[in-house]
Amino acid sequence: MSTMSDDNKQDTVTIYVDDQPVEVPAGINLVEAVAVAGKEVPHYCYHPKLSVVGNCRMCLVEMGTPGRDRATGEPMLDEEGNPKIMWVPKPVIGCATNVSPGMHVKTESSLVKDCREGVMEFLLVNHPLDCPICDQAGECRLQEFATDYGRGYSRFVEQKNVKPKRTRIGPRVTLDDERCILCSRCIRFCEEVADDPVLGFIDRGSYTTLTTFPGKELDNNYSLNTVDICPVGALTSTDFRFKMRVWFLKETPSIDTESSVGCNTVVGSREGTIYRITPRRNDAVNDTWMPDSGRTLYRQVDADDRMTQYSIEGRPCAAEEALTLASTYLRNGRSAIVASGRLSVEEQYLLTRIASHAPGETPAWLVARHAEGDGKLLSADRNPNVRGALVTGLIDRIPEAQLSQLSAALESGKVENLIVVGEDITQAGISIDQIKKANVVYIGAVHCDTAQYAKVEIPLLTVFEKAGSFINQQFRVQKFAQAVPGPKGVLFGLSNFTQLLAAVSDGKDRIEPSPAAVWTEMAAAIDEFKELSFSAIPSTGQLIPADRFADLPFVEGKSLHFEPRTAVADA
Amino acid sequence: MEWNELLLIVFKALLVLSVVMSLAAYAVLAERKVAAWVQGRVGPNRTQIPLLGGIPIIGTFLTRLGVFQPAADGLKFLFKEEPTPGHVNKFYYLLAPMIAFIPAMTTMTVLPFGQYVNEAGEVQPLVLANLDIGILFILAVSSLGVYGIVLGGWASNSKFPFLGGIRASAQMISYELSLGLSLLPVFLWFGGSLNLFNIVQGQTDLLFGFLPQWTILFQPLSALIFLVALFAETNRLPFDMPESETDLVAGYNTEYGAFKFGLYFVGEYTHIIIGSGVFVALFLGGWNLPWVTLPAGLFGTVLSVLIFVIKMLALVFVFMWVRWTLPRFRYDQVMTLGWRWLLPLAVANLVFYAIIIAVIEQF
Amino acid sequence: MATKVLERKPLSLAEQTYLPQILGGMKITLRNMFKPPVTLEYPDERPDIPEGYRGVPTLVKDPNGREKCVSCQLCEFVCPPRAIRITPGEIDAESDTAHVEKAPKEFEINMLRCIYCGFCQEVCPEEAIFLQDIFSLSGYSREELVYQKDKLYELGGTLPDQHYKWDRKREAELAGNPHH
Numbered sequence A: 001m002s003t004m005s006d007d008n009k010q011d012t013v014t015i016y017v018d019d020q021p022v023e024v025p026a027g028i029n030l031v032e033a034v035a036v037a038g039k040e041v042p043h044y045c046y047h048p049k050l051s052v053v054g055n056c057r058m059c060l061v062e063m064g065t066p067g068r069d070r071a072t073g074e075p076m077l078d079e080e081g082n083p084k085i086m087w088v089p090k091p092v093i094g095c096a097t098n099v100s101p102g103m104h105v106k107t108e109s110s111l112v113k114d115c116r117e118g119v120m121e122f123l124l125v126n127h128p129l130d131c132p133i134c135d136q137a138g139e140c141r142l143q144e145f146a147t148d149y150g151r152g153y154s155r156f157v158e159q160k161n162v163k164p165k166r167t168r169i170g171p172r173v174t175l176d177d178e179r180c181i182l183c184s185r186c187i188r189f190c191e192e193v194a195d196d197p198v199l200g201f202i203d204r205g206s207y208t209t210l211t212t213f214p215g216k217e218l219d220n221n222y223s224l225n226t227v228d229i230c231p232v233g234a235l236t237s238t239d240f241r242f243k244m245r246v247w248f249l250k251e252t253p254s255i256d257t258e259s260s261v262g263c264n265t266v267v268g269s270r271e272g273t274i275y276r277i278t279p280r281r282n283d284a285v286n287d288t289w290m291p292d293s294g295r296t297l298y299r300q301v302d303a304d305d306r307m308t309q310y311s312i313e314g315r316p317c318a319a320e321e322a323l324t325l326a327s328t329y330l331r332n333g334r335s336a337i338v339a340s341g342r343l344s345v346e347e348q349y350l351l352t353r354i355a356s357h358a359p360g361e362t363p364a365w366l367v368a369r370h371a372e373g374d375g376k377l378l379s380a381d382r383n384p385n386v387r388g389a390l391v392t393g394l395i396d397r398i399p400e401a402q403l404s405q406l407s408a409a410l411e412s413g414k415v416e417n418l419i420v421v422g423e424d425i426t427q428a429g430i431s432i433d434q435i436k437k438a439n440v441v442y443i444g445a446v447h448c449d450t451a452q453y454a455k456v457e458i459p460l461l462t463v464f465e466k467a468g469s470f471i472n473q474q475f476r477v478q479k480f481a482q483a484v485p486g487p488k489g490v491l492f493g494l495s496n497f498t499q500l501l502a503a504v505s506d507g508k509d510r511i512e513p514s515p516a517a518v519w520t521e522m523a524a525a526i527d528e529f530k531e532l533s534f535s536a537i538p539s540t541g542q543l544i545p546a547d548r549f550a551d552l553p554f555v556e557g558k559s560l561h562f563e564p565r566t567a568v569a570d571a
Numbered sequence B: 001m002e003w004n005e006l007l008l009i010v011f012k013a014l015l016v017l018s019v020v021m022s023l024a025a026y027a028v029l030a031e032r033k034v035a036a037w038v039q040g041r042v043g044p045n046r047t048q049i050p051l052l053g054g055i056p057i058i059g060t061f062l063t064r065l066g067v068f069q070p071a072a073d074g075l076k077f078l079f080k081e082e083p084t085p086g087h088v089n090k091f092y093y094l095l096a097p098m099i100a101f102i103p104a105m106t107t108m109t110v111l112p113f114g115q116y117v118n119e120a121g122e123v124q125p126l127v128l129a130n131l132d133i134g135i136l137f138i139l140a141v142s143s144l145g146v147y148g149i150v151l152g153g154w155a156s157n158s159k160f161p162f163l164g165g166i167r168a169s170a171q172m173i174s175y176e177l178s179l180g181l182s183l184l185p186v187f188l189w190f191g192g193s194l195n196l197f198n199i200v201q202g203q204t205d206l207l208f209g210f211l212p213q214w215t216i217l218f219q220p221l222s223a224l225i226f227l228v229a230l231f232a233e234t235n236r237l238p239f240d241m242p243e244s245e246t247d248l249v250a251g252y253n254t255e256y257g258a259f260k261f262g263l264y265f266v267g268e269y270t271h272i273i274i275g276s277g278v279f280v281a282l283f284l285g286g287w288n289l290p291w292v293t294l295p296a297g298l299f300g301t302v303l304s305v306l307i308f309v310i311k312m313l314a315l316v317f318v319f320m321w322v323r324w325t326l327p328r329f330r331y332d333q334v335m336t337l338g339w340r341w342l343l344p345l346a347v348a349n350l351v352f353y354a355i356i357i358a359v360i361e362q363f
Numbered sequence C: 001m002a003t004k005v006l007e008r009k010p011l012s013l014a015e016q017t018y019l020p021q022i023l024g025g026m027k028i029t030l031r032n033m034f035k036p037p038v039t040l041e042y043p044d045e046r047p048d049i050p051e052g053y054r055g056v057p058t059l060v061k062d063p064n065g066r067e068k069c070v071s072c073q074l075c076e077f078v079c080p081p082r083a084i085r086i087t088p089g090e091i092d093a094e095s096d097t098a099h100v101e102k103a104p105k106e107f108e109i110n111m112l113r114c115i116y117c118g119f120c121q122e123v124c125p126e127e128a129i130f131l132q133d134i135f136s137l138s139g140y141s142r143e144e145l146v147y148q149k150d151k152l153y154e155l156g157g158t159l160p161d162q163h164y165k166w167d168r169k170r171e172a173e174l175a176g177n178p179h180h
């Protein structure tokens, strides 16, 4: 091949997977390279985000490289003038073999098949017959590879090994050692990603057992990622354990709202009930991880203090009535808005539109939520979407935790009407007396003191019940989809906001209550969103220009895939 | 007329009436049983009269046989709610079942069902009214029955009964002709007598000392035509055009329920019974048995009645047997058969026997 | 060519009169009259349920009285009309059958939805659900015909077990590993 020698210097190389030439990035291993070719090398211990150990032997393939004459260094050719392939006499593990130009791989030869059958047979020798009670069933690599590459029947008639079952190894993780196939992914994760090495193997041979170091627990905030990467059902989530079979779960792409990192997630729900949240791979944001704390956020959907009823001064009413009254307030007298960094970009934008129809200046605030970042996937800013409020022009400064300006304005009567969206302002320096002074419209998902003293209450959908987008600390616009329907009686999607907008503008300013329609408006109005549309945002998010906000003192420190601007961080 | 003579007549009439009525009721049961047997089923086998059905073996046997079923059916017809649809022509709607029922009952007055030999050796018929033109009376009255059907179909004022009524009138008129024509050779044969009793008596003797002189043996074609026409006249399968429940729901009686439907039902079965009686009298030697002379006196009388009834019931059975064997003709086939085959055949038959009889009388 | 042209013979005179056919038919019906009836007089007589009959789906226990279902929910998944609804639950660690770990908290089969396809029986990895010989169900309300777990066990009873998988598992557990 003429291009072969050139490949050496480039970032892609050509290899031959079962005699088919494929161009793959240089430096990747054979598991990934074969995947590029659209084929599969089964593997257990290899994980793209962890170091390679090569201990499961499932990924065995046959490999050969073009030979070179030892004396001259010239490529060796066969009779027909093609490069002669020097096959490695024994199968090699794909995960620990990096591609080289002209490399040949056989993934379907009978030797490879025999190898896989052999490995599967050994793995299954001591594996319990637990599939019916195993939470991994349905997404278990062992099941999948046993059907795809196993021999289909068992020759093992002896008694199987006994190992500890139903073991608590941490507050959120349950271990079943019999199911462990000793791939060590979990051990490597704790060491390399979570920086909390607590797991290890004891004993030898088929008695090897995974356990925690004496006196230690797997209790870091990333422990549930071990459950995700465990290829079998050895590590299971105590929260999700036995709750629902995975094959029933509808998977909806979503975003972790815990902090401005914006971990990509998958929400698993069935018939309107959410059962679990797992990370979604995004190499630019969260790799394949997410914090444990973000996995229980679905509980807010059915929280005890969930607000699901429109009401006026505590009296339940129809949605239209509440929204009309809110718009009447807005159109008479001076208004102000307290929005939330947890609202979606669309909602924040619609609030700016609503404010623009109110008479006079309508100041807006966000309530800051700052905490210490962990340097991984929790940043210091625990609002997922402060940047959305900046980009849409709702605010122009970094928010503060106390609304002292608003407090003064309420005190002096400069603000007569107040729209509070998704925040409890009594926690942000506003007294109950001050709330009682103004016409407060509370739009929120939960009952709180603000709701208690507000004139109008309007229920808000949680992130799981609507679609939209957030802008994370990297100024990456990320979409989330609706996983479950909202509570009965609550207007769907963005309707609360679009209907309020229509009412405030006397019916002149009407927008469809869908993110796509709002994005059409935003693309026209906001420079950063030019040429963007909701459907065009890729599932891994879209970076937007951040120059406009370069001088703002963002609070985030360094975290996975994120470097704060040094100038700002130092300032 | 003496009053006691009158009483006797009324008594006789009531007796015959109740016998025929219960025969009709049991004919319904028989029909269901025959259908069940032909189809490998059990038939009515549940109805029980409390005490009677409780008798150990006999009671169970009778229950299984369905003997109590007609009583239950009768009661049901009597006590069911009687719906009258709003769209019917009330007067004719109510009249129709009676018109169907009364002629059927009337015809039996002239049907002789036995004989009585008095001390003088004279043979007397057992009959309510021994008319000289008995057979004509039967033909005339029984063909009135069609009015009941046509009227019912028309008065119901809805599609299916209407079609049923039309078919009934067309079919009855068509076969009435053949029916009558097939009988003429019989009367010629018996010297022109139209009296049923005389005809039965004419079949008593043996021809050449061994051949029973039953009409069917001498005039098989007449018998066949008569039988076929009889099937058509009584609306029995394969000629049940007026009802044809597969295409007309229930034909002329679709809109009828309860007792009115019961009247139609009983009328129909009475028709069959009387029809069978007539056939027995005309063609099967009435109460005569070949090579046997009935003794005189009461015993002979009872025997004669018994023979007659058994022959009649056997024929009723044949009616049912045929019903559960043959499928229904198509309407046009019924017409073709009636006009293109049966009628010419009946005429030819008549001419043939007229010549034969004329020839015989020459000697 | 797979078509075959049949020659239709013209009818003979006898056939045209239709009479021989009628008599032939009557012969058949007459013969039938003397055959024993085939009727099964249902509530008095019960049909013989053949092997493999698919009646009402029921839950069974093994001969030791252990409930066999482990709420794997495969039957719920496979059921075409979605008649089955299971709420899985965990077996208490103190229980006799703690080693089975999982058992249904609730198990409902909506008999009005069930189409008796038998998929649930076929898919069940624990041989816990069987379509047995019950074929007549009745009730006064829809709710009544949504059979709950206890009712399903009552109908199912106990069936022989070929494997005693979990009992053997416990034996192995009690014996422990030779190594230790």
Ligand code: SF4
Binding pocket: A127, A128, A129, A130, A131, A132, A134, A135, A136, A137, A138, A140, A141, A142, A143, A179, A232, A233, A234
């Ligand atoms: S780990 Fe996989 S193979 Fe093992 S019991 Fe669980 S589902 Fe089955």
Ligand code: SF4
Binding pocket: A179, A180, A181, A182, A183, A184, A185, A186, A187, A210, A226, A229, A230, A231, A232, A234, A235
């Ligand atoms: S527990 Fe899971 S991830 Fe850990 S070694 Fe065992 S199989 Fe691998």
Ligand code: SF4
Binding pocket: C057, C075, C078, C079, C080, C081, C082, C083, C084, C109, C113, C114, C115, C116, C117, C118, C119, C120, C121, C131
């Ligand atoms: S028999 Fe079929 S329809 Fe009935 S419960 Fe089982 S799977 Fe569902």
Ligand code: SF4
Binding pocket: A132, C068, C069, C070, C071, C072, C073, C074, C075, C076, C086, C120, C123, C124, C125, C126, C127, C128, C129
């Ligand atoms: S398939 Fe069997 S074990 Fe699984 S839930 Fe259904 S009945 Fe229970």
Ligand code: FES
Binding pocket: A042, A043, A044, A045, A046, A053, A054, A055, A056, A057, A058, A059, A060, A093, A094, A095, A096
């Ligand atoms: S994946 Fe290569 S050895 Fe495990």
